[in-house]
Amino acid sequence: MRTPDDGGRERRWYEGHSTVSGILRGRVAIVTGAGRGLGREHALELARQGAAVVVNDLGTSGSGEGASAGPAEEVANAIRLAGGIAVANGADVADFAAAQTLVQQAIDTFGSLDILVNNAGFVRDRMLVNTTEAEWEAVLRVHLTGHFAPLRQAAAYWRAQAKAGRLRAARVINTSSGAGLQGSVGQGTYSTAKAGIAALTLVAAEELRPYGVTVNAIAPSARTRMTEGPFAQRMAPPAEGFDAMHPGNVSPVVAWLASVDAADVTGRLIEIEGGRICVEEGWRHGPAKDLGARWDAAAVGGTLRSLLAQATRPEPVYGARG
Template structure:
């Protein structure tokens, strides 16, 4: 039996790239998919591909950055397929600038699509699942968020994107902790794949090889996302996975490092030596991308 048989899944930004790969992957494993993308024609193409393969899918072009419109995505899933089990927050944009050149609109646009977009649709889905749980239903729901290596380690020229993606990583931890009581898991991933967002910066590095394993194909990321959306992942929550090619790794997040307890208030003149000692003891951080 397919691992997502009859599960209802919303995938945002599913008109191309990773989102398309996720939508097709879920459909291949028996899920009913709401293909959300502001590019309605792209979404229609994905839905048609799913239907031609015998799957079930519907088009949605509502704006994930608008709270009320996001409610319509959840409503459509329930009306079209009778339930909702998984939200995959995938949609994203880039407005790359060095911090000194970053405009307010560059900042706001990236925060809206990434961070607010993750909040809006998940908020409506969680309210639906909470009501189901309170009504006595056995809920087995999933939130799958999209962070980035930029959000975990930082990235030169992407302060807005890195801040949004770092926020998503932290959001995932809180969602997992708060929502477990309702039967909801929350996990995130930091994928590396060839998409419209990466082609300008990493086009040469990520281009499709003439033969052999296509390391940066978005289809390589889809199996992990599909598994996270299945009932098989019930005991996995609050985790963030890095995935590229055939590699899956579990990110090791911020944790308390070396400590120096004086047992009394520090004098400002003492701080420098104390900090130097802590830095010497600490495991070096991963370098910021681009340095």
């Protein structure tokens, strides 16, 4: 079987760049929402580790309005000035056709695609009863569809490569959140989208396994435009010492998950805050009782309460009272 590094067009982008080194040398990455915050740090770190990076960002405001090529261009320029390899992209990742052009840009520019970091998103936080239909749809579109569309297009490329005998050591890193795992008061829409991303990660990991693709998700806790409002006090930088909320703390974990070395890790969700890495344990089958027949409604309560008493209690929702 021909390997992904068998010369030709796939290697040309870094030939002549003897300074390119690190755990991602020779690999090609797309990072969405890479103009600011976490995405910017991911793009810089992946480039620092040797990857050629397509820096994607639509350039919207923190709540998703407007568009600008400036943020993506600034990050791509910063990478090049540091001796790395990068191009900018302004595609709307929640648009299927635009997501296809994003994937194709990586292939046309660098000859391949090995890494997809899905990071793009914004928030429109409101309590449930105040959330409008437009706000609901906008947040689900950018987070959930904005993860699915690039993943679907990249997966089609990797499947075609595998069927042609060019199995790639491809990596997908999605971005979920503690809000999607434990819930967050005032963030019902955002929490729903991030929970969907966690479930999508599990399904994609299994479906893409035969093509050499691993799919994992992170739940980062860091200072970004999305956290500067409701969590501003907690996210504030310290006067001195280690800045646990700096978004750059998350990116080395992303870089390792994107590496060839991470081939045995898939379908997992990793929470990262400061210097702390935590493997999240999601929904699992717990205590059960099989009656072997249809239940009588009046008998359900006692049995279900008995099972709940044996089960692990869920962690409190972020922002819950008491």
